[in-house]
Amino acid sequence: MKIALHEVTKRFGAFAALDNVDLDIHSGELLALLGPSGSGKTTLLRIIAGLDWPDQGEVRFDGEDALSRSVGERNVGFVFQNYALFRHMTVFENVAFGLRARPRRLRPSEAEIRARVKQLLELVQLGPLGKRLPAQLSGGQRQRIALARALAIEPRILLLDEPFGALDAKVRKELRRWLRQLHEEIHVTSVFVTHDQEEALELADRVVVLAKGRVQQIGTPAEVYEQPQSAFVHHFIGESLSVPVTIAAGGVHFAGRKLDLDPHGLSDGGASLFIRPYEVTVVPESGSDLLNGIVKRVHGFGPARRLEIALREGEREHFIEVSAPRQEAIGIGQHVGLRPRAYRLFASTADQAQGG
Amino acid sequence: MSDQPFALPGYPSRTGYPSRIRAFRTPSMVLRQVKPASDARADPTPMRWAIIGIAIAFLTIFVVVPLLNVFAQALSKGLDAYVAAIEHPDALAAIELTLIVAAISVGLNLVFGIVAAWAITKYDFAGKSLLITVVDLPFSVSPVIAGLVFVLLFGAQGYLGPWLQAHDIKIIFALPGIVLATVFVTFPFVARELIPLMREQGTQDEEAALSLGASGLRTFFKVTLPNVKWALLYGVLLCNARAMGEFGAVSVVSGHVRGETNTMPLHVEILYNEYQFMAAFAVASLLALLAMVTLVAKVMLEGRVAKE
Numbered sequence: 199m200k201i202a203l204h205e206v207t208k209r210f211g212a213f214a215a216l217d218n219v220d221l222d223i224h225s226g227e228l229l230a231l232l233g234p235s236g237s238g239k240t241t242l243l244r245i246i247a248g249l250d251w252p253d254q255g256e257v258r259f260d261g262e263d264a265l266s267r268s269v270g271e272r273n274v275g276f277v278f279q280n281y282a283l284f285r286h287m288t289v290f291e292n293v294a295f296g297l298r299a300r301p302r303r304l305r306p307s308e309a310e311i312r313a314r315v316k317q318l319l320e321l322v323q324l325g326p327l328g329k330r331l332p333a334q335l336s337g338g339q340r341q342r343i344a345l346a347r348a349l350a351i352e353p354r355i356l357l358l359d360e361p362f363g364a365l366d367a368k369v370r371k372e373l374r375r376w377l378r379q380l381h382e383e384i385h386v387t388s389v390f391v392t393h394d395q396e397e398a399l400e401l402a403d404r405v406v407v408l409a410k411g412r413v414q415q416i417g418t419p420a421e422v423y424e425q426p427q428s429a430f431v432h433h434f435i436g437e438s439l440s441v442p443v444t445i446a447a448g449g450v451h452f453a454g455r456k457l458d459l460d461p462h463g464l465s466d467g468g469a470s471l472f473i474r475p476y477e478v479t480v481v482p483e484s485g486s487d488l489l490n491g492i493v494k495r496v497h498g499f500g501p502a503r504r505l506e507i508a509l510r511e512g513e514r515e516h517f518i519e520v521s522a523p524r525q526e527a528i529g530i531g532q533h534v535g536l537r538p539r540a541y542r543l544f545a546s547t548a549d550q551a552q553g554g
Numbered sequence: 555m556s557d558q559p560f561a562l563p564g565y566p567s568r569t570g571y572p573s574r575i576r577a578f579r580t581p582s583m584v585l586r587q588v589k590p591a592s593d594a595r596a597d598p599t600p601m602r603w604a605i606i607g608i609a610i611a612f613l614t615i616f617v618v619v620p621l622l623n624v625f626a627q628a629l630s631k632g633l634d635a636y637v638a639a640i641e642h643p644d645a646l647a648a649i650e651l652t653l654i655v656a657a658i659s660v661g662l663n664l665v666f667g668i669v670a671a672w673a674i675t676k677y678d679f680a681g682k683s684l685l686i687t688v689v690d691l692p693f694s695v696s697p698v699i700a701g702l703v704f705v706l707l708f709g710a711q712g713y714l715g716p717w718l719q720a721h722d723i724k725i726i727f728a729l730p731g732i733v734l735a736t737v738f739v740t741f742p743f744v745a746r747e748l749i750p751l752m753r754e755q756g757t758q759d760e761e762a763a764l765s766l767g768a769s770g771l772r773t774f775f776k777v778t779l780p781n782v783k784w785a786l787l788y789g790v791l792l793c794n795a796r797a798m799g800e801f802g803a804v805s806v807v808s809g810h811v812r813g814e815t816n817t818m819p820l821h822v823e824i825l826y827n828e829y830q831f832m833a834a835f836a837v838a839s840l841l842a843l844l845a846m847v848t849l850v851a852k853v854m855l856e857g858r859v860a861k862e
Contacts, residue, residue, distance in 0.1 A: 247765060270769070277760070286780040294769070295776075299767045348766075
């Protein structure tokens with residue numbers, strides 16, 4: 199099912215949880231809503247589900263207005279962060295709940311319910327656990343039961359709120375892979391919320407990066423990683439190092455010197471230079487058109503060796519961390535020059551000054 | 555020595571307290587377990603005995619002996635006299651009235667307790683903190699005042715008195731007044747049991763049920779109610795005990811019409827004032843019995859509530 203959100207705004211008092219959000223969710227895709235806490239991602243998910251209502255804007259399911267329908271009428275499968283399994287019901291009854299709740303004329307027979315629940319429990323690989331209570335399951339098992347329960351109503355869309363948030367690292371990785379496989383099997387349009395960029399990039403077909411209630415960028419994992427469109431996205435996704443620079447006279451300047459970099463058409467003024475730590479060449483001496491600094495610390499060893507370098511700009515020092523060159527013997531206190539092999543420039547904005 | 559000196563093998567930890575604290579709930583067990591007197595962390599043995607002794611002596615003198623005395627006095631003239639006292643028409647009428655009043659008030663408080671707890675824990679609205687305070691009000695108001703409030707409202711000289719008289723509606727000195735006073739006094743029991751639990755459980759279970767297509771009623775009966783059933787039962791139990799035992803508020807509104815508006819506690823007082831001590835204690839013994847049944851049920855329920 200296709201979902202379209204248009205100019206969705208939601209305020210809690212003076213705080214805008216969502217600010218004019220436009221979003222198209224394609225049929226059958228697995229979409230990640232990625233952002234730091236307070237970015238509005240969970241609110242957006244709840245609005246799609248019908249658990250929250252926007253102050254303004256439209257939500258359309260396959261073109262129909264969804265806002266005129268309650269959560270129960272939207273036929274969405276919602277998996278809560280803490281699973282919200284019914285603690286007094288067995289696993290079987292939890293999964294059967296949505297089928298038993300149907301109005302009589304739409305309700306399957308008891309035999310059909312049993313068969314369907316059994317099938318779902320097998321789908322989530324928990325076939326033998328039907329008689330257990332939720333309290334007798336591990337976190338990963340509860341997560342999968344919550345998923346089976348949501349799938350039981352044959353939802354038009356599956357919504358997952360921080361699906362792996364409450365699990366330990368190992369289970370999280372396993373479950374992530376498993377969820378990806380499951381999605382390929384059943385192909386139901388799915389949206390999940392996460393603050394973990396690794397999770398979003400690995401699992402999703404497309405990633406929506408949110409910050410402060412606004413959509414920062416929408417794209418495939420490769421696009422948001424390789425072509426970040428704002429300083430925030432560059433900073434938030436993947437490792438970044440940033441240096442404040444000035445654009446003037448068609449050149450990029452740092453500490454009063456012109457660097458061997460192209461301003462990418464940016465107009466004159468303050469800007470941030472963003473580099474991935476592994477996309478910079480370190481040479482063992484200063485250069486007139488390089489970023490020059492002093493090695494302050496060396497971390498790790500072998501291929502994982504990293505340098506902490508202080509870049510001096512007048513009285514101020516900017517600390518950045520880069521991968522160390524393999525061959526060169528570079529020690530603490532050495533003057534080095536940095537030449538970015540790939541970089542991006544973003545004009546300074548008030549937003550960025552705050553968010554870093 | 556392990557860091558849990560009183561750990562009892564095979565003794566399940568229900569409360570999650572460290573076993574040291576748990577063991578203190580059964581004094582004899584503590585004494586048996588603490589053989590190594592050399593443990594510097596433990597109080598000296600004589601001190602232990604003294605503290606436990608004082609606690610037991612206090613409870614014996616002030617609670618156990620008076621309670622036993624009720625039964626001793628009740629049976630002082632033999633079982634036949636005891637049965638006769640209870641089978642007296644006035645006594646039977648008092649028992650009947652008490653049961654009716656308790657049934658109505660507990661029923662009302664069950665419904666309103668759930669409604670109040672639901673409103674407080676599942677919704678946000680202006681005046682919510684005021685409502686929470688008002689729920690507790692009956693605990694801090696003297697029952698006599700509770701009764702008096704209704705007399706001032708509905709009594710012959712009260713604000714609504716003339717109107718009620720004109721329409722031949724009797725509230726004060728009749729069943730409705732007794733029920734009103736009892737409901738007022740016992741209101742907090744159900745709501746107070748439910749509010750903390752429902753607040754802790756939040757609204758996610760309800761949201762999950764609704765998202766699965768369940769109606770509001772189905773969600774309430776299949777999800778909300780089962781989630782709080784033990785706490786609810788516990789609240790009802792306490793509410794019932796208080797409803798049957800309430801004296802002050804009921805005394806003000808009842809009018810003490812023998813055989814008509816006397817509840818058991820009022821009947822006990824009347825008999826006592828008429829020097830019918832044995833009969834007074836006989837009826838009182840029924841209330842004491844109720845208290846003990848309540849206590850046993852309470853202990854059993856507390857474990858369930860803790861599990862929730």
